[in-house]
Each structure stands twice: as structure tokens, then as C-alpha cells.
Amino acid sequence: MLINKLALNNFRNFSKKHFEFGKGVNVIVGPNAIGKTNILESIYLLSTGKSFKARLEEEMIDYNSDIARIVGEVGHRLVEHSGLERSKKQKEAEELQKTKLETILTRGEIQIGEDPENIQKAPRKKMLVNGLPKRLIDFSGILKVALFGPWDLDLVTESPSIRRKFLDSVLSQVDREYRRASLSYEKGLRQRNRLLWRIREEGLSRSQLLFWNQLLIKNGDYISRKRAEFIDFVNESPDFLDQDFSLEYDSSAISEGRLMQYKDEEVAAATTLVGPHRDDFIFKLKNAKNANAKNGDRDLSKYGSRGEQRMGVLWVKLAELNYIEKSTGERPVLLLDDIFSELDHEHRAVVSELAKAQQTIITTADEHYVKGIKSGNEIIMLG
Ligand SMILES: Nc1ncnc2c1ncn2[C@@H]1O[C@H](COP(=O)(O)OP(=O)(O)O)[C@@H](O)[C@H]1O
Ligand SMILES: [Mg+2]
Incomplete structure (x- = not known):
């Protein structure tokens, strides 16, 4: 399971931001309050249709906007021991198989055009898969993630x-x-x-x-x-x-x-x-x-x-x-939110090893914690 791309529009503090992730370990580095946890929250939202921290979903919409849009492109690859014999060709086809996941959030109404009087009712949450509207029950679970913070x-x-x-x-x-x-x-x-x-x-x-x-x-x-x-x-x-x-x-x-x-x-x-x-x-x-x-x-x-x-x-x-x-034949994406500062040396090494076993996205304020994960890190700098 991979998340290849993520585009945020008026999601929390990101008015417009695009990310590309590598297949291995991705490290998002940046000072406090720059929006690192928000990025993981948006990925989790594409996975589960829910936030792991907002009490009300509209909290995720940029204060200055009435509509937020989160789009992700995910890729699939069944794990080797999923019980299916697959040729090299099939595996390549699986890797090419991409799904576009999209969530749109509103506060229940949106302004049409420039006129502040022109307000229309809008659904609070819409979820789409490859452009087609889906119910929560059919949207969630396509992107599999495990989150640890x-x-x-x-x-x-x-x-x-x-x-x-x-x-x-x-x-x-x-x-x-x-x-x-x-x-x-x-x-x-x-x-x-x-x-x-x-x-x-x-x-x-x-x-x-x-x-x-x-x-x-x-x-x-x-x-x-x-x-x-x-x-x-x-x-x-x-x-x-x-x-x-x-x-x-x-x-x-x-x-x-x-x-x-x-x-x-x-x-x-x-x-x-x-x-x-x-x-x-x-x-x-x-x-x-x-x-x-x-x-x-x-x-x-x-x-x-x-x-x-x-x-x-x-x-x-x-x-x-x-x-x-x-249960699914797909290894989930591991999301680690700022956990290294709390771990001692030995446990940091364990988590670093674990991070290499699938696509992992790590956030940290201090890059030196993740120095231990050497193999082809993608580093995304914020701020
Ligand atoms: N709805 C929102 N609109 C705009 N900014 C927001 C919204 N919700 C949170 N923020 C801002 O996001 C920042 C916190 O982001 P967070 O991801 O927790 O930072 P980090 O994890 O990098 O420390 C704060 O500055 C907060 O004001
Ligand atoms: Mg944080």
C-alpha cells in the first residue's frame, strides 16, 4: 500500500500545498506548529473518513475558508505471502493501479461567487473515489494506515x-x-x-x-x-x-x-x-x-x-x-507523529527498523532523531 501524492486545499493551515511521497521512509521535518500533525491527519482522513483529533470535522477547514479539499493518490501492491501466485507482469500491473481518494469538507453552507449574500447549503462532508461519490462505508479502508503518536x-x-x-x-x-x-x-x-x-x-x-x-x-x-x-x-x-x-x-x-x-x-x-x-x-x-x-x-x-x-x-x-x-493482503502505510523525542536510544532503534518494513511517513521537529534510518530517506522540509 502506498500513498504517492497528497494535495491539500484550505485544510487546517495549508491553503494550497502538494506533497509527493517515496516508497520507503519519508521524513517530514519542521518546527512546532508548522502543520506536521495536520498532514498526517489529512492522510488519516483519506483512510478512515474521520479525524483522529478534531471534535467537529469543520475544525479541519482553514479558518479563513468555508471549504476544504483533500486529494490523495494511492497505489496498491499485494504483499508476497497473501496466498496469491502472481507473475512479474501482474505485480507490475498492481503497482500501476492507482486510486484517487478525495474528501471535501464544508461548514454546511458555501458562498457562491464574490457576493457574500449568495450563500448556498452544502453537504458537510463528501467523499469520492476516482471522482465518484461514495458513502463512508465504501470510502474508508481503501487506503490502509496505522498511526502512532x-x-x-x-x-x-x-x-x-x-x-x-x-x-x-x-x-x-x-x-x-x-x-x-x-x-x-x-x-x-x-x-x-x-x-x-x-x-x-x-x-x-x-x-x-x-x-x-x-x-x-x-x-x-x-x-x-x-x-x-x-x-x-x-x-x-x-x-x-x-x-x-x-x-x-x-x-x-x-x-x-x-x-x-x-x-x-x-x-x-x-x-x-x-x-x-x-x-x-x-x-x-x-x-x-x-x-x-x-x-x-x-x-x-x-x-x-x-x-x-x-x-x-x-x-x-x-x-x-x-x-x-x-486480513487485507496489503501492508498499511505507517504514520509516526513526533514519537522519537519520547523514546530512548534502544527503542528508537526498534522503531527505525520497523519504519523500513513498509512505506512510512515520520514527522519530527529534530532531524537528527531519524539519522538512524539511512536507507534512501525522503526528506520533506517545512518552514
Ligand atoms: N482550521 C485551521 N485553520 C488554520 N490553521 C489551523 C487550523 N487548525 C489548526 N491550525 C494551525 O495549525 C498549526 C498546528 O499544526 P500542527 O500540525 O499541530 O503542527 P506541528 O505538528 O507541526 O507542531 C497551528 O499553528 C494552528 O493554529
Ligand atoms: Mg505535531
Whole structure:
């Protein structure tokens, strides 16, 4: 998987900017606040249809404009062990296969021409593939990426919703059915919670819930199964720098029985109390010095040092790359946002090695951190 070109128009601080990326390691160097993270955000937007940091999508539009446009050209190449026998010719054809991805953002209305009075309604977000409009479910996942930034430490230490979001971001990229199931589940959940509220407030009959129960069980089951599959995959990933990490899936299953069990509480709370929207997982680190001790596995969020937590996240991110590759036959583009300054020498070397295994785009304020990655770096200077 490659991103060859990127063009930004009125995206964040870039009024008009064009980038070309090499197939290997690309390093974007520039001082703080020059827009390095914004570039990765725009690539992530082309991949997932979403931002990893904006609360409202219109935050991504240049303050001085009412429309932003992001265009990327991506190239495909299946990985060697994807199970398909391919001739040299086929491989060349794959490399030539290019897809144009485009996202257009507005604040809901745009000015037509010079007249500030001439305002028209416009969709807030449009996504196109090779010029054809697509729904989010068909747009996302074409460009595969794995993103790693300093905020990812939150994955270990912060609230469950951040971990669920992470699971969704990985699985949505590789599985259209997962995207469909998630959308359907979220919608169903809102409807069901509204009904629970009406049951409590208006004495509506519980039989109204039956349809939504079925819908949530069917989709929730699929979501839980896929999440379990990914977590198993991560757990089978090799140890990392002699540290033995694991993930423990704390799954909130949804079934007729479980819904029955909480039927009074959920009406009282007017909210659905079981299901994958309540999932979590925990990072564990095997206590190497005391491997035979009872409860030898430590909860990384409580007992891990910052360094260990960072390595735990890196271990999961590495597994994410491999999982996307295994599930789609394409190695994702690795996006590393300003992580080198936080790593010590040994870990920097690990990440530098990892960066060479696929197309990688690294941002840094300090070029000397990436000196270790010597092989044909593309350097993009900003500012
Ligand atoms: N919607 C926007 N319009 C214009 N500038 C923006 C917008 N959103 C953020 N910025 C600017 O982008 C800059 C931060 O970019 P960022 O990518 O975080 O920098 P870096 O990663 O290089 O430190 C800030 O100067 C901020 O004011
Ligand atoms: Mg930044």
C-alpha cells in the first residue's frame, strides 16, 4: 500500500500545498506548529473518513475558508505471502493501479461567487473515489494506515472508550461488514435507549424493545467476535524487547439472557447496560523477575513505568500493522507523529527498523532523531 501524492486545499493551515511521497521512509521535518500533525491527519482522513483529533470535522477547514479539499493518490501492491501466485507482469500491473481518494469538507453552507449574500447549503462532508461519490462505508479502508503518536499512551492509561475506538479503527479498516455492523449497532442503541426512556417515563410496553434487541444482538455478536479475533491475534504476536505483554479482553456480551438479567436496571437507567459499547481490554505485563509468582501479570496501567507503557502500545501497534496486512493482503502505510523525542536510544532503534518494513511517513521537529534510518530517506522540509 502506498500513498504517492497528497494535495491539500484550505485544510487546517495549508491553503494550497502538494506533497509527493517515496516508497520507503519519508521524513517530514519542521518546527512546532508548522502543520506536521495536520498532514498526517489529512492522510488519516483519506483512510478512515474521520479525524483522529478534531471534535467537529469543520475544525479541519482553514479558518479563513468555508471549504476544504483533500486529494490523495494511492497505489496498491499485494504483499508476497497473501496466498496469491502472481507473475512479474501482474505485480507490475498492481503497482500501476492507482486510486484517487478525495474528501471535501464544508461548514454546511458555501458562498457562491464574490457576493457574500449568495450563500448556498452544502453537504458537510463528501467523499469520492476516482471522482465518484461514495458513502463512508465504501470510502474508508481503501487506503490502509496505522498511526502512532504520543497520545497513544492514552490507550493504556485512559478510559475504555479510547480502547473501543482503537478496536473500531483497526477493524473498520479491514472489514466492511464490521463497518456496517458498527453503524447499525450505534443507531439501534440510540433507538433502544430512547425507548427505555419512554418505558420509564411514559409506561410504554417492553414489547417495543423486541425488534431492537434482535438487531443489537445480531450486530453486537459480530462486533464482539471480531474484537476477540483481533485481540487473540495481538496476543499471539511475538514478545517485544524481552517484555512479555498481553491483552485481556473484558467483553460485555449481549444476548437475550443478559438483557433479561438487567431488564429492570436498564429501564431505571434508561440506557442499555450490556453489549460491546461497554467493552474494554486491559494491558498486562508478565513479571519477568517473578514469573512463577501468583498473579505474576501486572496491570500495565497501574504498575507499568511510562517506558513500559510506551512499549506496550508499540507492541500493539506493530500487531496492528501485521493484522491489517494479514486480513487485507496489503501492508498499511505507517504514520509516526513526533514519537522519537519520547523514546530512548534502544527503542528508537526498534522503531527505525520497523519504519523500513513498509512505506512510512515520520514527522519530527529534530532531524537528527531519524539519522538512524539511512536507507534512501525522503526528506520533506517545512518552514
Ligand atoms: N482550521 C485551521 N485553520 C488554520 N490553521 C489551523 C487550523 N487548525 C489548526 N491550525 C494551525 O495549525 C498549526 C498546528 O499544526 P500542527 O500540525 O499541530 O503542527 P506541528 O505538528 O507541526 O507542531 C497551528 O499553528 C494552528 O493554529
Ligand atoms: Mg505535531
